[in-house]
Amino acid sequence: MxxxxxxxxxxxxxxxxxxxxxxxxxDGMTVGMSGFTRAGEAKxxxxxxxxxxxxxxxxxxxxxxASLGNDLxxxxxxxxxxxxxxxxxxxxxxxxxxxxGEVMFIDQHLSEMVEQLRSHQLTRPDVAIIExxxxxxxxxxxxxxxxxxxxSFAVFAEKVIVEINTLHSEKLEGLHDVYIPTYRPxxxxxxxxxxxxxxxxxxxxxPPEKIAGIVFTSTPDSYSTVSDPDEETASIxxxxxxxxxxxxxxxxxxxxxxxxxxxxxxxxxAVMMGLLDSDFEDLTMYSEVLQDSTFDxxxxxxxxxxxxxxxxLSERMNSKVFDNIEAYKDKLVLRPQEMSNHPELVxxxxxxxxxxxxxxxxxxxxNSTHVCGTKMMNGIGGSGDFARNANMSIFVTKSxxxxxxxxxxxxxxxxxxxxxxxVDILVTDQGLADLRGLAPRERAVRVIQNCAHPDYRxxxxxxxxxxxxxxxxxxxxxxxxxxWHVALEQSGTMKR
Amino acid sequence: MxxxxxxxxxxxxxxxxxxxxxxxxxDGMTVGMSGFTRAGEAKxxxxxxxxxxxxxxxxxxxxxxASLGNDLxxxxxxxxxxxxxxxxxxxxxxxxxxxxGEVMFIDQHLSEMVEQLRSHQLTRPDVAIIExxxxxxxxxxxxxxxxxxxxSFAVFAEKVIVEINTLHSEKLEGLHDVYIPTYRPxxxxxxxxxxxxxxxxxxxxxPPEKIAGIVFTSTPDSYSTVSDPDEETASIxxxxxxxxxxxxxxxxxxxxxxxxxxxxxxxxxAVMMGLLDSDFEDLTMYSEVLQDSTFDxxxxxxxxxxxxxxxxLSERMNSKVFDNIEAYKDKLVLRPQEMSNHPELVxxxxxxxxxxxxxxxxxxxxNSTHVCGTKMMNGIGGSGDFARNANMSIFVTKSxxxxxxxxxxxxxxxxxxxxxxxVDILVTDQGLADLRGLAPRERAVRVIQNCAHPDYRxxxxxxxxxxxxxxxxxxxxxxxxxxWHVALEQSGTMKR
Numbered sequence: 001m002x003x004x005x006x007x008x009x010x011x012x013x014x015x016x017x018x019x020x021x022x023x024x025x026x027d028g029m030t031v032g033m034s035g036f037t038r039a040g041e042a043k044x045x046x047x048x049x050x051x052x053x054x055x056x057x058x059x060x061x062x063x064x065x066a067s068l069g070n071d072l073x074x075x076x077x078x079x080x081x082x083x084x085x086x087x088x089x090x091x092x093x094x095x096x097x098x099x100x101g102e103v104m105f106i107d108q109h110l111s112e113m114v115e116q117l118r119s120h121q122l123t124r125p126d127v128a129i130i131e132x133x134x135x136x137x138x139x140x141x142x143x144x145x146x147x148x149x150x151x152s153f154a155v156f157a158e159k160v161i162v163e164i165n166t167l168h169s170e171k172l173e174g175l176h177d178v179y180i181p182t183y184r185p186x187x188x189x190x191x192x193x194x195x196x197x198x199x200x201x202x203x204x205x206x207p208p209e210k211i212a213g214i215v216f217t218s219t220p221d222s223y224s225t226v227s228d229p230d231e232e233t234a235s236i237x238x239x240x241x242x243x244x245x246x247x248x249x250x251x252x253x254x255x256x257x258x259x260x261x262x263x264x265x266x267x268x269x270a271v272m273m274g275l276l277d278s279d280f281e282d283l284t285m286y287s288e289v290l291q292d293s294t295f296d297x298x299x300x301x302x303x304x305x306x307x308x309x310x311x312x313l314s315e316r317m318n319s320k321v322f323d324n325i326e327a328y329k330d331k332l333v334l335r336p337q338e339m340s341n342h343p344e345l346v347x348x349x350x351x352x353x354x355x356x357x358x359x360x361x362x363x364x365x366x367n368s369t370h371v372c373g374t375k376m377m378n379g380i381g382g383s384g385d386f387a388r389n390a391n392m393s394i395f396v397t398k399s400x401x402x403x404x405x406x407x408x409x410x411x412x413x414x415x416x417x418x419x420x421x422x423v424d425i426l427v428t429d430q431g432l433a434d435l436r437g438l439a440p441r442e443r444a445v446r447v448i449q450n451c452a453h454p455d456y457r458x459x460x461x462x463x464x465x466x467x468x469x470x471x472x473x474x475x476x477x478x479x480x481x482x483x484w485h486v487a488l489e490q491s492g493t494m495k496r
Numbered sequence: 497m498x499x500x501x502x503x504x505x506x507x508x509x510x511x512x513x514x515x516x517x518x519x520x521x522x523d524g525m526t527v528g529m530s531g532f533t534r535a536g537e538a539k540x541x542x543x544x545x546x547x548x549x550x551x552x553x554x555x556x557x558x559x560x561x562a563s564l565g566n567d568l569x570x571x572x573x574x575x576x577x578x579x580x581x582x583x584x585x586x587x588x589x590x591x592x593x594x595x596x597g598e599v600m601f602i603d604q605h606l607s608e609m610v611e612q613l614r615s616h617q618l619t620r621p622d623v624a625i626i627e628x629x630x631x632x633x634x635x636x637x638x639x640x641x642x643x644x645x646x647x648s649f650a651v652f653a654e655k656v657i658v659e660i661n662t663l664h665s666e667k668l669e670g671l672h673d674v675y676i677p678t679y680r681p682x683x684x685x686x687x688x689x690x691x692x693x694x695x696x697x698x699x700x701x702x703p704p705e706k707i708a709g710i711v712f713t714s715t716p717d718s719y720s721t722v723s724d725p726d727e728e729t730a731s732i733x734x735x736x737x738x739x740x741x742x743x744x745x746x747x748x749x750x751x752x753x754x755x756x757x758x759x760x761x762x763x764x765x766a767v768m769m770g771l772l773d774s775d776f777e778d779l780t781m782y783s784e785v786l787q788d789s790t791f792d793x794x795x796x797x798x799x800x801x802x803x804x805x806x807x808x809l810s811e812r813m814n815s816k817v818f819d820n821i822e823a824y825k826d827k828l829v830l831r832p833q834e835m836s837n838h839p840e841l842v843x844x845x846x847x848x849x850x851x852x853x854x855x856x857x858x859x860x861x862x863n864s865t866h867v868c869g870t871k872m873m874n875g876i877g878g879s880g881d882f883a884r885n886a887n888m889s890i891f892v893t894k895s896x897x898x899x900x901x902x903x904x905x906x907x908x909x910x911x912x913x914x915x916x917x918x919v920d921i922l923v924t925d926q927g928l929a930d931l932r933g934l935a936p937r938e939r940a941v942r943v944i945q946n947c948a949h950p951d952y953r954x955x956x957x958x959x960x961x962x963x964x965x966x967x968x969x970x971x972x973x974x975x976x977x978x979x980w981h982v983a984l985e986q987s988g989t990m991k992r
Contacts (some may be wrong), residue, residue: 084935098969104935105969109917119846119887120748121920122933184846184887185754189685252616258681343885344840350615350680365912373908373977374968380917388884389839391615391680412869414974416861416912421605421876424617437618439580439600472870473594473601478910479982481869482974489974 005164006214008139014214018044021161021213024127025049027058032125032153035072036065036310036337037264037289038090038224040146042129042163044217046072050079059083063125065148065309065337066110066288066381067091069222077103087113088379099375107369110288110382111341114152118183128157130204131217133168139208140201143176144168145221146310147336151178151204159212167218171325174202176334190344195259195284196305198333223315226291229270232398232429236267237274239432240354240394243425245279253352253392255279259286261346261386262293263355264312267396269293271354276300286349288340288382290332292317298331307333309340341385350391355383357395357418359408360426360451362444362464363474364435366395366418372485373414380417387422399428399453405493407456409447411463412481426451440474459496501660502710504635510710514540517657517709520623521545523554528621528649531568532561532806532833533760533785534586534720536642538625538659540713542568546575555579559621561644561805561833562606562784562877563587565718573599583609584875595871603865606784606878607837610648614679624653626700627713629664635704636697639672640664641717642806643832647674647700655708663714667821670698672830686840691755691780692801694829719811722787725766728894728925732763733770735928736850736890739921741775749848749888751775755782757842757882758789759851760808763892765789767850772796782845784836784878786828788813794827803829805836837881849882853891853914855904856922856947858940858960859970860931862891862914868981869910876913883918895924895949901989903952905943907959908977922947936970955992 006012022045025031035041041064049060061084062076073091076082085094087108098105116122130150134142143150144165154160179200181187191199229237247253257280262268272293275283283303285294290308295317297303311334313321321328339345346353357366358377368383369376387393395418397408408428420440426433431450435443448460467475484494502508518541521527531537537560545556557580558572569587572578581590583604594601612618626646630638639646640661650656675696677683687695725733743749753776758764768789771779779799781790786804791813793799807830809817817824835841842849853862854873864879865872883889891914893904904924916936922929927946931939944956963971980990 086933099967101937101964101967101971104938106933106935107917107969115843115887116932120746121888184844185690185750187844187846188689189687189840189844191685193684194681250616254681343843344685347611347839348680348683348685350683370968370970373972373974374963374966374970376969384884384915384917388880391611392617415970416915417917419880419912419915421603421880421913436612437582437602439602441597442600467870468597470870471595471597472866473603473872474866474870474911475597476869478869478978478985481978486975 002166005134005166005170007137008135008208011135011139011208011211011214014211016213016215018048018215021045021215022048022052024159024161024212025060029126030061030063030123032063032128032149032157034065034130034143034146034148034150035068036146036148037312038067038069038222039310039312040131040144040221041068041070041072042131043070043219044163044215045129045161046076050075050081053079053081063113063149065146065150070219088381090378095376105376107376107379109380109384110337111343111385114149114338117152117156124156125153126157127159127161128153129161129163130154131163131165133170133172134164135162136203139211140203140205142173142203144172147176147178147334148309149337151180151336154204154206155180160206160210161213161215162211163215163217165217167220169322169325175329175332176202178204178336179339190342192345193348195286195307195349196333223318224291224312226269226314227266229273233267233270235429236396236427237271240271240427241274241278243432256282256284257352258350258391259284261285261287261351261353263383264289264291265356267356268354271396272297276302286351288337295321298328305331307335307340309335309337341382343385343389346386346389351386352392353386353390354394354396355387357397357408359410359413360395361410361413362447362460363440364420364423364426364443365413365416366423367413367415368417370415372489373482384418387418392424393422394425394427395423396427399430399451404455406488407453407494409452409456409460410484411460412476414482414485441468455495498662501630501662501666503633504631504704507631507635507704507707507710510707512709512711514544514711517541517711518544518548520655520657520708521556525622526557526559526619528559528624528645528653530561530626530639530642530644530646531564532642532644533808534563534565534718535806535808536627536640536717537564537566537568538627539566539715540659540711541625541657542572546571546577549575549577559609559645561642561646566715584877586874591872601872603872603875605876605880606833607839607881610645610834613648613652620652621649622653623655623657624649625657625659626650627659627661629666629668630660631658632699635707636699636701638669638699640668643672643674643830644805645833647676647832650700650702651676656702656706657709657711658707659711659713661713663716665818665821671825671828672698674700674832675835686838688841689844691782691803691845692829719814720787720808722765722810723762725769729763729766731925732892732923733767736767736923737770737774739928752778752780754846754848754887755780757781757783757847757849759879760785760787761852763852764850767892768793772798782847784833791817794824801827803831803836805831805833837878839881839885842882842885846887847882848888849886850890850892851879851883853893853904855906855909856891857906857909858943858956859936860916860919860922860939861909861912862919863909863911864913866911868985869978880914883914888920889918890921890923891919892923895926895947900951902984903949903990905948905952905956906980907956908972910978910981937964951991
């Protein structure tokens with residue numbers, strides 16, 4: 001135990017075991033937990049809760065920042081304690097329970113949940129469980145590797161449990177910028193005008209008497225599972241970098257491109273890696289999650305500042321960054337996800353948003369979440385927060401999946417997360433389609449020619465031509481629009 | 497001619513005929529015109545252009561605020577001069593040309609077009625044609641009944657043609673608040689924090705030497721065709737008002753509800769009329785178009801301020817308002833559509849957004865634009881600007897259309913303009929479904945029970961139950977998802 005991490009000594013008496021702390025959570029309660037993209041989640045109390053549930057089953061509504069590490073969503077699902085889960089997840093076991101209708105999953109824009117809590121349109125958490133590196137003299141909570149929704153959860157909850165994780169360096173203090181918008185109708189403009197502006201406090205300000213329990217832990221965050229670029233993702237990166245170069249040459253973008261946002265995962269990471277060998281200078285990020293590529297760019301002197309709401313790294317990069325965190329502190333800030341993803345800021349800053357599509361269609365509609373229209377993968381996450389209000393909204397994906405049995409370019413997406421109105425640029429390993437200022441019929445030709453895999457181009461053009469013959473602003477054959485998805489489910493391939 | 501309307505006398509020499517002014521427009525040019533929801537459009541020059549095209553065909557790209565009155569879109573379409581049209585229209589003839597693929601229509605969020613012009617992602621207008629009540633001493637343009645995109649068109653265009661419409665009272669001067677955001681990367685917060693804040697100038701500030709021609713006109717705006725509430729729209733209004741009352745009682749909304757936005761048309765107008773007999777006090781609007789209902793509410797002392805970007809009224813209300821405009825001036829402001837619809841302001845102010853759906857589905861996805869997935873009606877307009885960032889996003893529609901042959905509640909919408917993530921409340925004449933915090937399977941039950949017409953409830957439940965049996969977070973039968981639309985096209989009814 002490291003008592004010096006609790007600098008408000010009146011709180012020392014609140015130290016307890018994870019089991020004891022878990023007793024604050026009763027059947028039917030709403031629990032708000034720290035954790036965003038498997039970084040900085042509360043670790044011990046949810047585990048203890050799952051154990052307790054094996055003997056004494058209870059059901060809770062679980063809210064987080066985004067996904068949890070350390071298999072917590074799996075453990076909680078298996079314990080049967082999840083009635084409702086929001087706003088995001090990435091866990092195989094939980095995903096199954098969601099798709100079976102056993103856990104009610106509410107898939108939300110990540111910037112919006114706390115706004116709905118603030119206006120009491122969603123039930124506020126009874127208990128918040130927040131991972132911290134320390135508690136300050138004032139009793140304020142210093143978060144760890146993510147801020148997520150932790151600040152608002154702590155403010156809104158009746159009781160707060162703090163998990164002090166001694167594996168995280170105390171030097172993380174000062175990295176965070178906790179700003180919470182004021183209540184309406186007297187809300188004022190968010191005062192952030194540059195990616196490196198600091199507008200809040202370095203800890204979560206709550207009255208110390210709300211802290212009901214403090215638990216010490218020493219479990220690390222899960223490491224990122226991001227893999228090195230492969231041939232296709234490197235090709236996507238090349239197409240995008242060469243397009244961005246042209247935008248700079250034409251005077252439509254400055255040479256630092258404007259603040260970058262990149263979604264989580266291999267493709268977005270590969271795209272960011274592609275900037276390493278580019279001529280762009282003084283890059284900045286204003287994103288939700290910061291991955292390996294961010295720090296590769298910082299280390300290479302290509303990127304001068306990165307603002308995020310969580311940091312998730314591979315094992316290699318993790319020690320490199322967190323063992324030398326002081327060296328990064330003037331180039332890095334972590335904010336609440338409401339701020340990292342806020343429409344006001346995304347629009348003001350002019351963000352270049354790069355997010356991953358599961359599939360997209362002839363007219364530029366994007367599916368980010370549902371397999372064959374029904375089965376949830378992870379959730380929309382922050383992609384909508386950025387795509388809608390960005391200066392440029394870019395979606396990337398490989399042109400085919402499952403050895404070519406699936407085309408990522410389809411006649412009509414089986415689920416729409418981002419409408420044609422919110423999508424500017426599409427990129428696959430085959431090429432890039434610039435859809436700005438184009439009508440649907442023009443978009444279709446460009447999407448087929450530039451983005452579709454050659455194996456599917458003819459099939460797509462055949463659909464498009466027959467649909468055009470029938471007419472309409474957005475030509476479709478409604479009885480055939482999902483025939484590719486139906487074929488995939490019935491015969492294992494979209495190929496005719 | 498009323499020379500005193502051109503207060504900068506150096507501009508008197510720019511007075512010319514509409515025919516002469518139309519000569520500034522050459523083949524292939526992009527033209528930006530005033531006009532929003534059939535209010536305040538330039539009237540004489542586009543007509544002269546259409547006439548000229550009969551002899552000497554040219555093609556132009558036409559940008560406006562939104563829809564045009566006085567049949568201008570019809571006249572221009574028939575003259576064959578429209579190659580491209582954006583971002584909105586409501587004309588039958590143009591609609592046909594769009595659906596036949598003859599005019600390329602770019603259907604955009606109304607707040608976004610000038611942002612894309614500003615960053616050169618869309619081609620800027622060569623010529624702007626702006627209707628005005630006057631030109632000031634400085635050579636600045638005082639708009640008429642709409643601001644729309646006029647200010648940015650005038651700023652970005654090479655040449656500006658001003659149509660001074662002497663039918664509009666000069667007393668309109670002072671009604672407008674023209675604010676244009678600064679360029680990135682030094683953009684600052686929009687300084688508006690209350691609906692009645694004035695943050696800009698009362699005229700469009702351009703160097704007078706950009707004014708290439710001035711044309712005098714005296715054609716009135718087209719009158720609004722809005723009809724009185726009928727049984728169904730009155731019922732929609734009752735359901736919504738009683739829900740809002742409950743929200744106030746529960747402390748989730750203040751008694752003035754927060755700023756209201758209402759889409760154009762009969763249903764939204766009826767909903768606003770429903771507030772006349774409610775207990776709400778001190779209502780305000782922060783909307784794009786102001787219709788009859790706004791002024792009925794002001795006259796009844798229910799509404800204390802309305803901010804819009806255009807005013808379109810019935811013949812009766814038109815003279816009542818514009819003959820007494822001085823009496824309304826302290827309760828009214830007209831802003832550029834970029835400001836009236838801006839995500840930063842919509843989110844900050846906490847708008848209650850009421851927009852009309854063409855159809856919605858079991859899971860809360862909304863189609864605002866496409867008939868049977870292919871044919872464009874009007875366009876998304878500002879509905880997406882508001883729905884995404886509003887405090888509460890409400891969509892209204894009648895439960896059935898065409899004497900019951902069409903159900904507005906369908907298994908899956910044939911086109912998605914607003915995703916489930918952006919829709920909080922659905923209302924039909926049958927009732928209201930509050931979807932906040934619900935998972936898709938929960939939403940479906942509520943939508944069927946509360947919103948669907950009794951004639952279609954069983955059919956919807958049957959689809960939903962068979963889909964659930966197959967599983968998935970958002971249960972669907974992909975091979976059947978559009979069977980209702982296909983049946984409608986083939987047999988004239990969605991009824992089984």
